[in-house]
Amino acid sequence: MDDLLRLLPAYRPSMDRISLAIHARPEVRFEERYAVSELTRWLAGEGFAVGCPAGGLETAFVARHQGSRPGPTVAVLMEYDALPGLGHGCGHNLIAAGGALAAILAARAQPDHPGTLLAIGTPAEEGGGGKIHMLEAGVFDDVDAALMFHPADRGLVARHALAAAHLGLRFHGRAAHAAKNPQDGRSALAAVQLFLTAVDMMRQFAPTTARLHGIITNGGDAPNVVPALTEAALFVRDTTAEGLADLIARITDAANGAALATGCKADIFETAPQYAGRIHNLTLANRCAGYLGELGVDLEPPSPTNPAGSSDIGNLSQAIPVIHPYLQIAERDTPGHSEQMRDAAGGPEAHDRTALMAVAIARTALDALGDTEFLTAARGEFRDAVGEPARGYQ
Ligand SMILES: [Zn+2]
Ligand SMILES: [Zn+2]
Structure with a gap:
């Protein structure tokens, strides 16, 4: 040397x-x-x-x-x-x-x-x-x-x-005046909150090797507008690609379930290739x-x-x-x-x-x-x- x-x-x-x-x-x-x-x-x-x-x-x-x-x-x-x-x-x-x-x-x-x-x-x-x-x-x-x-x-x-998947989520609701006619709105913020709560609840029942962590990247534009669109980013990690696939299926169910409960629609997609x-x-x-x-x-x-x-x-x-x-x-x-x-x-x-x-x-x-x-x-x-x-x- x-x-x-x-x-x-x-x-x-x-x-x-x-x-x-x-x-x-x-x-x-x-x-x-x-x-x-x-x-x-x-x-x-x-x-x-x-x-x-x-x-x-x-x-x-x-x-x-x-x-x-x-x-x-x-x-x-x-x-x-x-x-x-x-x-x-x-x-x-x-x-x-x-x-x-x-x-x-x-x-x-x-x-x-x-x-x-x-x-x-x-x-x-x-x-x-x-x-x-x-x-x-x-x-x-x-x-x-x-x-x-x-x-x-x-x-x-x-x-x-760990193998890792990079997920993006979009929740689509319906905008309305948050005080005058909230009954006409469907809150995409409620959907994303419920979704992240579901992820938190899932964690105890995920493999101990798994890591689930995310943020809200778009929580709406104004407090007096029922948010019609919110977005989140979530990383899902586990030791194997098979473990990831199982977790992604459960995360997808959680997103769709949160959307259904709040009268919204969920889009789930991968924002980057999976890391092996x-x-x-x-x-x-x-x-x-x-x-x-x-x-x-x-x-x-x-x-x-x-x-x-x-x-x-x-x-x-x-x-x-x-x-x-x-x-x-x-x-x-x-x-x-x-x-x-x-x-x-x-x-x-x-x-x-x-x-x-x-x-x-x-x-x-x-x-x-x-x-x-x-x-x-x-x-x-x-x-x-x-x-x-x-x-x-x-
Ligand atoms: Zn780094
Ligand atoms: Zn680094």
């Missing part, structure tokens, strides 16, 4: 600048134009051939560094979307600049590497499913392995994740964690008791070997998606650690490109876990 560490001081300032710039200018899903322009300009300046848009998404890109001879294709992934109303409370500014740094360090340390090194920008992780759209569009068809990391309140080699559960590739993840350990940052082994969220990396992990280790950037038990996590993601310690993670990922990417036995072992682990070979060239 000495070659990578020697290069680090030359590239670290750009990583910090771009990370902090993205942090200061948060953009939500599919609107990440500023982040993409900063990242692609940096990668292009360091010799990557940038294709943007990618996979039919305006804020997705593929930056390619072609090696000196045929070989596998290894991708470093970036995320850069922020959370509505919160900014970078998930720390994707670090994934963005740290991922680009990893790719640049690998390409600069070994410009004549075999195969192809990609730096892929994946938008809209927070509920938009950017990676799923890109996977379906064929962006990952020739990719043998994909590497990324995620900031967190603890360091983990890997973490399980995650398959860890421990061959790759342990190699990366080993390098990070050599740099003084230890990661804990996976544990089923770690709290889990969901990510579109899950869908990719069902197609090719991926790593998604967690890097501690905040005090343990700092909640994800919080102001504290957002502030930590803009702090100096988070950037020091991200730089080390970038070195570990760069080293792992070069191993995967140049060490056939290592990549074959990773792809063998994938085949054993999934029951069929991974996409890619081998």
Whole structure:
């Protein structure tokens, strides 16, 4: 890793600048134009051939560094979307600049590497499913392995994740004067309230692994008008796609029941592709964690008791070997998606650690490109876990 560490001081300032710039200018899903322009300009300046848009998404890109001879294709992934109303409370500014740094360090340390090194920008992780759209569009068809990391309140080699569905609901009622002739109205607000109460009542009777959580995104326009339209957004999560299907059927019944009771109609639809559960590739993840350990940052082994969220990396992990280790950037038990996590993601310690993670990922990417036995072992682990070979060239 000495070659990578020697290069680090030359590239670290750009990583910090771009990370902090993205942090200061948060953009939500599919609107990440500023982040993409900063990242692609940096990668292009360091010799990557940038294709943007990618996979039919305006804020997705593929930056390619072609090696000196045929070989596998290894991708470093970036995320850069922020959370509505919160900014970078998930720390994707670090994934963005740290991922680009990893790719640049690998390409600069070994410009004549075999195969192809990609730096892929994946938008809209927070509920938009950017990676799923890109996977379906064929962006990952020739990719043998994909590497990324995620900031967190603890360091983990890997973490399980929940499958997730993103539901949108619209309740249609009838407007009327709320005092003069309410009897002529049908309140879509009553419908959405009753629906969310039904979801609350359902929770005790859902599997303990399930998570049901939502908000009202449109509760009406004025207190003196019986609301004719209200809207809600709901995430439904459980460990498997089958579990999700059962819960979605019950949620649908609850919405229709609430609508019937209040004289309204309900529309239920999915606002993004479903996120799949995650398959860890421990061959790759342990190699990366080993390098990070050599740099003084230890990661804990996976544990089923770690709290889990969901990510579109899950869908990719069902197609090719991926790593998604967690890097501690905040005090343990700092909640994800919080102001504290957002502030930590803009702090100096988070950037020091991200730089080390970038070195570990760069080293792992070069191993995967140049060490056939290592990549074959990773792809063998994938085949054993999934029951069929991974996409890619081998
Ligand atoms: Zn995130
Ligand atoms: Zn998040």
